Amino acid sequence: MAYSDKVIDHYENPRNVGKMDDSDEDVGTGMVGAPACGDVMRLQIKVNDAGIIEDAKFKTYGCGSAIASSSLLTEWVKGKNLDEAASIKNTEIAQELSLPPVKIHCSVLAEDAIKAAVKNYRDKRD
Amino acid sequence: MNAVVNTPIYLDYLSTTPVDPRVVEAMTRCLSMDGNFGNPASRSHVFGWKAEEAVENARIQLAELINADPREIVWTSGATESDNLAIKGVAHFYQKKGKHIVTSKIEHKAVLDTCRQLEREGYEVTYLEPNTHGVTTPEMVAAALREDTILVSIMHANNEIGTVNDIAAIGEITRAAGVIFHVDAAQSAGKVEIDIDAMKVDLLSMSAHKMYGPKGIGALYVRRKPRIRIEAQVHGGGHERGMRSGTLPTHQIVGMGEAARVAKEGMAEEALRLTALRERFWTGVSGMTEVFINGDAEQRLPGALNVSFAYVEGESLLMSLKDLAISSGSACTSASLEPSYVLRALGLNDEMAHSSLRFSFGRFTTEAEVDYAIEQVERAVNKLRELSPLWDMHQDGIDLSTIEWAAH
Numbered sequence: 419m420a421y422s423d424k425v426i427d428h429y430e431n432p433r434n435v436g437k438m439d440d441s442d443e444d445v446g447t448g449m450v451g452a453p454a455c456g457d458v459m460r461l462q463i464k465v466n467d468a469g470i471i472e473d474a475k476f477k478t479y480g481c482g483s484a485i486a487s488s489s490l491l492t493e494w495v496k497g498k499n500l501d502e503a504a505s506i507k508n509t510e511i512a513q514e515l516s517l518p519p520v521k522i523h524c525s526v527l528a529e530d531a532i533k534a535a536v537k538n539y540r541d542k543r544d
Numbered sequence: 545m546n547a548v549v550n551t552p553i554y555l556d557y558l559s560t561t562p563v564d565p566r567v568v569e570a571m572t573r574c575l576s577m578d579g580n581f582g583n584p585a586s587r588s589h590v591f592g593w594k595a596e597e598a599v600e601n602a603r604i605q606l607a608e609l610i611n612a613d614p615r616e617i618v619w620t621s622g623a624t625e626s627d628n629l630a631i632k633g634v635a636h637f638y639q640k641k642g643k644h645i646v647t648s649k650i651e652h653k654a655v656l657d658t659c660r661q662l663e664r665e666g667y668e669v670t671y672l673e674p675n676t677h678g679v680t681t682p683e684m685v686a687a688a689l690r691e692d693t694i695l696v697s698i699m700h701a702n703n704e705i706g707t708v709n710d711i712a713a714i715g716e717i718t719r720a721a722g723v724i725f726h727v728d729a730a731q732s733a734g735k736v737e738i739d740i741d742a743m744k745v746d747l748l749s750m751s752a753h754k755m756y757g758p759k760g761i762g763a764l765y766v767r768r769k770p771r772i773r774i775e776a777q778v779h780g781g782g783h784e785r786g787m788r789s790g791t792l793p794t795h796q797i798v799g800m801g802e803a804a805r806v807a808k809e810g811m812a813e814e815a816l817r818l819t820a821l822r823e824r825f826w827t828g829v830s831g832m833t834e835v836f837i838n839g840d841a842e843q844r845l846p847g848a849l850n851v852s853f854a855y856v857e858g859e860s861l862l863m864s865l866k867d868l869a870i871s872s873g874s875a876c877t878s879a880s881l882e883p884s885y886v887l888r889a890l891g892l893n894d895e896m897a898h899s900s901l902r903f904s905f906g907r908f909t910t911e912a913e914v915d916y917a918i919e920q921v922e923r924a925v926n927k928l929r930e931l932s933p934l935w936d937m938h939q940d941g942i943d944l945s946t947i948e949w950a951a952h
Binding site: 421429432435437449450451452453454455456457458459460477478479480481482484485 | 855856857859860863883893894895898930931932933934935936944949950
């Protein structure tokens with residue numbers, strides 16, 4: 419399988435790898451996928467008082483495209499407010515990384531991950 | 545001190561092998577005008593006679609590898625055709641006797657798809673489930689035999705996990721029951737000893753390119769005593785005693801013969817060397833935790849190992865190991881997203897199947913290459929585990945099987 423240069427770059431040098439404290443009120447966690455399907459993403463966001471995502475971390479079990487999709491996503495969501503972050507579309511990720519058709523599901527998973535993280539943060543606050 | 549290795553390193557000998565230089569030499573003598581280029585079927589001139597002599601010499605060489613009579617060797621295009629010829633050939637010839645066939649779930653696709661085709665033709669097939677070690681036992685075969693069973697087809701060594709079945713013990717059962725026994729030996733011929741008499745095998749498929757011969761040539765052993773009849777699948781000039789028509793490719797056949805000779809000559813020694821390399825590799829990578837051998841640890845081909853690295857995914861692991869030519873048990877690179885049917889038949893859960901890699905060592909593998917591979921694998925697995933949320937959870941003592949995953 420030929421990977422695009424951007425996928426390879428994110429895979430070789432993943433951005434924002436890590437784990438935040440789940441119990442922190444300012445942190446929202448989204449975990450999506452299943453080991454049986456070959457990919458699991460955990461995306462975490464730290465939101466400041468102004469409602470802006472000031473930090474994001476991820477860990478991903480999956481193929482190179484899944485790792486790249488989540489790594490890219492952490493870059494994109496930083497500095498955005500929650501609504502902006504939750505409106506990121508999988509097609510934008512797929513396009514940026516030039517994902518082939520069989521890898522589109524990786525970008526879908528990334529979109530699900532940020533939506534889940536935002537929801538988790540909001541649920542905590544409610 | 546590290547010896548210098550040239551990358552990428554080829555560790556995929558179960559997939560195919562390079563042609564041995566001695567084989568190349570023998571083959572090139574059978575191609576051009578000043579060589580042995582004739583049609584072995586030409587009876588009217590010396591070009592044909594010489595070609596026929598070369599073909600018959602190769603037949604002896606291959607027969608000697610498996611302790612057969614040269615007249616029991618039928619040349620084919622490869623093990624896939626041999627499997628087709630053996631299984632369809634027996635099924636069609638003996639259909640009045642019965643229409644039941646016994647095989648296993650982890651046979652090569654050449655056997656499984658042939659059986660599927662026969663099912664469409666009205667035959668009934670029992671697919672035995674191997675034990676968790678990847679072995680199909682004689683007891684399983686015995687229990688599956690029926691009055692109308694005409695054929696048992698069980699592989700000698702498995703192409704994905706490298707496990708080796710006890711063919712002689714299965715042969716005892718089939719011979720006693722009067723059932724024809726076919727063995728797919730594509731992965732074992734030339735690597736471990738095969739004695740078709742001691743093993744009571746009736747039909748045996750072989751491939752040249754798995755034993756340092758060329759691609760595009762294989763053979764089917766067909767027993768003469770007691771005589772096994774098969775219906776031809778390729779019709780034409782009546783070559784190979786009518787069992788497989790088509791002009792014999794002298795250079796390919798000579799290549800397979802020479803490959804068989806070279807393999808037989810050094811088999812015991814090479815098996816020891818490869819077993820030592822395999823052990824060296826396993827000792828190296830099993831230093832990491834949560835690393836498992838798929839298939840029986842002992843009952844296996846000397847140079848083959850299939851390993852699951854828990855909490856990392858196979859395709860990304862391959863991506864990190866671009867200096868190593870290996871293959872993955874994860875079929876994520878294909879459109880299906882289904883992990884290997886072989887690993888699943890062993891009872892592996894999907895994530896362990898997704899995280900498996902097949903390493904196979906061969907004639908040109910060196911200790912330095914194995915050491916380099918160990919280093920690379922360790923580096924890649926550690927890197928990906930650092931990236932893996934599943935590894936985090938495992939470290940935190942969370943049992944992943946208790947989590948309800950949202951399947952997608």
